[in-house]
Amino acid sequence: MNWIKNFVRPRFPSVFNDRDETPDNLWDNCKKCGEMIFHRDLIAMQQVCPGCDHHMRIGAAERFKALFDGGKFERIDVPDVPHDPLKFKDQKKYADRLKDARTKTGEKDAVQVGLGKIGGRNSVIAVQEFQFMGGSLGMAAGEAVVTAGQTALAHDAPLIMVAAAGGARMQEGILSLMQMPRTTVIVQQLRERGLPYIVVLTDPTTGGVTASYGMLGDIHIAEPNALIGFAGPRVIQDTIKEQLPEGFQRAEYLLEHGMIDMVVHRHKLHEKLAQLLDLLMGGKTHETLPAE
Amino acid sequence: MQNYLEFEKPIAALEGQIRELRSVGKETGGVDIIEEIHKLEGKVSQQIEKLYGNLDAWQKTQVARHPMRPHCSDYIKALVDDFVPLSGDRLFSEDHAIIAGLGRWQGQRVAILGHEKGADTQARVKHNFGMARPEGYRKAIRVMDMAERFNLPVVTLVDTAGAYPGIGAEERGQSEAIARCTDKCLQIGVPFVSVIIGEGGSGGALALATASRIVMLEHSIYTVASPEACASILWRSSSEADQAAAALKVTAQDLSQLGVIDRILREPLGGAHRDRERMMADVGMAVSEELAQMASLSRRDLIDQRRQKFLDMGRTGIV
Numbered sequence: 001m002n003w004i005k006n007f008v009r010p011r012f013p014s015v016f017n018d019r020d021e022t023p024d025n026l027w028d029n030c031k032k033c034g035e036m037i038f039h040r041d042l043i044a045m046q047q048v049c050p051g052c053d054h055h056m057r058i059g060a061a062e063r064f065k066a067l068f069d070g071g072k073f074e075r076i077d078v079p080d081v082p083h084d085p086l087k088f089k090d091q092k093k094y095a096d097r098l099k100d101a102r103t104k105t106g107e108k109d110a111v112q113v114g115l116g117k118i119g120g121r122n123s124v125i126a127v128q129e130f131q132f133m134g135g136s137l138g139m140a141a142g143e144a145v146v147t148a149g150q151t152a153l154a155h156d157a158p159l160i161m162v163a164a165a166g167g168a169r170m171q172e173g174i175l176s177l178m179q180m181p182r183t184t185v186i187v188q189q190l191r192e193r194g195l196p197y198i199v200v201l202t203d204p205t206t207g208g209v210t211a212s213y214g215m216l217g218d219i220h221i222a223e224p225n226a227l228i229g230f231a232g233p234r235v236i237q238d239t240i241k242e243q244l245p246e247g248f249q250r251a252e253y254l255l256e257h258g259m260i261d262m263v264v265h266r267h268k269l270h271e272k273l274a275q276l277l278d279l280l281m282g283g284k285t286h287e288t289l290p291a292e
Numbered sequence: 293m294q295n296y297l298e299f300e301k302p303i304a305a306l307e308g309q310i311r312e313l314r315s316v317g318k319e320t321g322g323v324d325i326i327e328e329i330h331k332l333e334g335k336v337s338q339q340i341e342k343l344y345g346n347l348d349a350w351q352k353t354q355v356a357r358h359p360m361r362p363h364c365s366d367y368i369k370a371l372v373d374d375f376v377p378l379s380g381d382r383l384f385s386e387d388h389a390i391i392a393g394l395g396r397w398q399g400q401r402v403a404i405l406g407h408e409k410g411a412d413t414q415a416r417v418k419h420n421f422g423m424a425r426p427e428g429y430r431k432a433i434r435v436m437d438m439a440e441r442f443n444l445p446v447v448t449l450v451d452t453a454g455a456y457p458g459i460g461a462e463e464r465g466q467s468e469a470i471a472r473c474t475d476k477c478l479q480i481g482v483p484f485v486s487v488i489i490g491e492g493g494s495g496g497a498l499a500l501a502t503a504s505r506i507v508m509l510e511h512s513i514y515t516v517a518s519p520e521a522c523a524s525i526l527w528r529s530s531s532e533a534d535q536a537a538a539a540l541k542v543t544a545q546d547l548s549q550l551g552v553i554d555r556i557l558r559e560p561l562g563g564a565h566r567d568r569e570r571m572m573a574d575v576g577m578a579v580s581e582e583l584a585q586m587a588s589l590s591r592r593d594l595i596d597q598r599r600q601k602f603l604d605m606g607r608t609g610i611v
Contacts, residue, residue, distance in 0.1 A: 081606070085550070086541050090526035139606050146603070168494075168516045170526060173540045174552050177516040180495065181502045181602040184475050188599070208516075210467035211455075211495040216475060230467035230495075231457030235521075239457050249462060257463050 030054055046266050055203065055223045055266055059105070060112035060127040063162060067125055067270050073116030076124070078108065078147045081139040086173050094171035101133045109140035110165070113148045115155065119274025121281065123160060124152040128209070130164040130202075137209050138169030142179030145213060149186030158196035158277050163214045166232075167207020180212035187216045196280045198273065201228045201251070201260065219276060220260040221269070222251035228260075295565075297354045299343060303562075306336045340562040347511060350534035352543050353519055355511040356490045360565035362572055364391055364406035364449045367489065370572040371579075372397055372404060378435060380427075384464060387428035389420045389456070390500075392435045397447060398580045403439035405432050405500055406449030409490070422491075423456035426469035429499050433469075433476045445483040445583050448500040453518060455496030470499045477502035478599055481591025485582045487575055488512045488544075488553070489564075504598045505582045506552070508544035509571070510559040514552070515542040552605060555582070 026039040035051035046066050047058040058066075065071040088094040102108065110132040114125050126148035128135045135141075145161070152159040168176040190197045199217030201210075204227035211230055222228060229249040237244055247253045251263045264272050296304040310332050317325040347355065355361070368375055368391065375395035379386045391408045394401070408415075409422035439446050455466055477484065477499070486503035492514030501514070508514060517525075519537035524530040547553045557578050560567035586594065 085606070086539065088539050090536075090539065091528075142606075170517050170522050170540070173516055173542070173550075174514060174547055175550060175606045177494065177498055178552060178602065178605045180471075180498055181474055181478060182605060184471070184478055184502075185599045185603050188475065188478060206467075208495055211470040211499075212474065213471075215465070215468040215471040229462050230455065230470070231462065236457045236459065236462065240459065242459075244459065248459070257465070259465050259468060 031056070048266050053224070053265075055225065057130050057164070057203070058266075059131065060107065060114075060129050063127045064112075064114040064116070064125060066266070067118065067160070067162075067273065068114065068116030068123075069118060069120065069270075073114040073125075076113040076115055076147060076151050078111075078113060078140065078144040081143050083140075084171070085139070085175055086171070088171040088173070090171075097133065097171070101131075105129060105132045107132055109138070109144065110135045111141040111144035111148075113144055113151065115151060115157075118158075118160070118270065119278055121274075121277055122155045122157040123273075123277065124148050124155070124157050125160045125162060127162045128164045130166075130204070133169065134167075135163075135165035135209070136167060136169035136176070137165055137179050137183075137207075137212075138172040138176045139179065141165075141169070142176075142182050145179075145183045146186045149183075149190055152190060152195055153193060156193075156195065158198065158281065159190055160198050160200060160273060161213060161217070162200045162202060163205045163209055164202045165205055165207065165209040167209060177208065180208050183213040184216065187213055191218075196277060198276065200264075200269065202226050204228070206230065206232050215259070218280070221262055221264050221272065222254060222260045223266055223269075224251055224263055226251045228254050295358065295360055297351070297358065299347075299351050299354070302339050303336060303343070306332055306339060310336070337561070340566075344511075344562050348534070349513070349537035349541070349543050349546075350519065352511045353491075353513050353533075353537050355563045355565075356513045358490075358563065358565045359411070360568075361490055362564055362568045363411060364408045364451055364489070366411075366568065367406070367449055367572055367575060368393070368395070368404060370569070371576040372402075373399075375404075379431070381430035381434060383427070383430055385427050387420075387425050387431060388418050389422055389424035389452070390428035390432055392431050394444070397445075397583070398576055400580065400583060401444055402583075403435050403444045403446050404449070405435060405446065406489075407452035407497075407500070409451055420456060422452040423454060424452065424496060425456050425458070425461045426464045426466050429455075429469035429473040432500060433473050436476045436480050440480040440482055443482060445485070445586075446480065446503075447579055447583075448484075448486045448503065450486060450488045450492050450497045450501045450514075451490035452493050452496050453491055454493035455499075467495075470495045473499035474502050478602065479595065481594045483583050483586035483589070483594065484598065485579050487557075487579060488514050489575070493518060502598075502602065504586060504594065504601070505554045507555045507557055507575075507578055507582065508547065508553045509557050509564060509575075510544055511563055512544055513537075513542040514544075514547055515540050550606075 030049040032054035033052035047056040201222040372395035377393040407422040410416035410419040484503040488508040519533040523532040523536035564571040
């Protein structure tokens, strides 16, 4: 199992993620096949079930470690945005929901930005965390995508967008909708500079995220079985009152319907990205990975 | 027959009395009846003024969806000479939910795009209630491309509950079509004015509304999710739509404060549906004014300013 050795072993374990410090004796179970897995093993497997290959949700820190060469990267700060501009309150105050999500994830908002190397090439990765309020796209997430794009422009680097979201963050009203054109502008700037923009669609990516930067990539990659679509399956079912086809809105279904280029197993993602960037950008040869 | 909204009951009652008095008056022709009618008409205006001066977000949502409100095709008929409709995305089919065409807007050659909800049952079905499929957005992309090549300003009239959530729409890439359409809006080097004439529903509206200048009619709405959808997700009951509408800040007045739109166009007393001709004439003027302001800008400036406008949105002016 070469990939574990290459990409996963946490070489800089203590720096970024408190959540990694969960005790070793903790068990998780696969939501798909029910298999019990050691928490630590699951991290080593990048949250892929060893029994049924189900791709579970994975946090930004783990994702960065898996995708950047040698697990080495630098976090990029995202400028602050106005919090709770509408003073939104449903059954709970949005301000409280935000606080809870921050406590739960240890992150400021749903999108994190990292700078490192992929295949020896400077690259920016933005990761959207479903664990943070369903990954929803609000002003902070939009600002993070814009920051990721600007960082890529500043380093002449490609941008990899690892998307996951239920959609726009309703608690920010129209200002969340406006993140769709905002993020589109930054994608256009990358395009005009000739820098690759690769989207990795993970489970689930729907709504305003797919209807903007999620579907504007030069190359679209999806993780196996990821749910990807505009409207959620329940909304469609409620509208048309019909049974949805088998595998509807899953990665493999989108591949068949021409919306994505490929479905790539999480363990092969780093390798595939390095290969694609090399083919798109050429020029620079691979620098050697830091020695073990 | 006049359609009354729930909150218009007091108006409906007074106008009912007037109609009754009129039919009695026809038979008897009494002077006192005519006086009484005058008095009631005065009360109606007062009542309309009172109600429409203080509409809440949910009431505005209902006005924005009023079936008698002028629709895209009404505006085109009233304002655009020489209108030539254009059909099809050249890829799959024609989508009647979005009307596209060329014509002269008060004399000026333009490309026009707009959602059409339809005025009667037959038309509503034909136009899919203004809910476009990917083909509608791809047709819009095609027409915007052409507008750019022939240096035609683009005018869009936005009125949709949202993009259609269906199996076919998903299979054919609804989200990709919306993303590309918004992308195109930000790439065309021609003057571009968007008017939210009724309901601006989420991404399906945004795809036509990412314009240099965004005008909203006084009682129209523009929102990330319909109040009903928001209520059913966050309140777990669609009957809290009135609360959701207020919380989402969907009105033209809210959006102007948030710096998302550029101009509010006043509606005739009692809403656009009470004086359609005047409303349409006012929209005609407003769009011409906005286009005139952009007439001297270069292609590059038009694109850069539009992109900057959206890039800056929400960054300033909000505490």
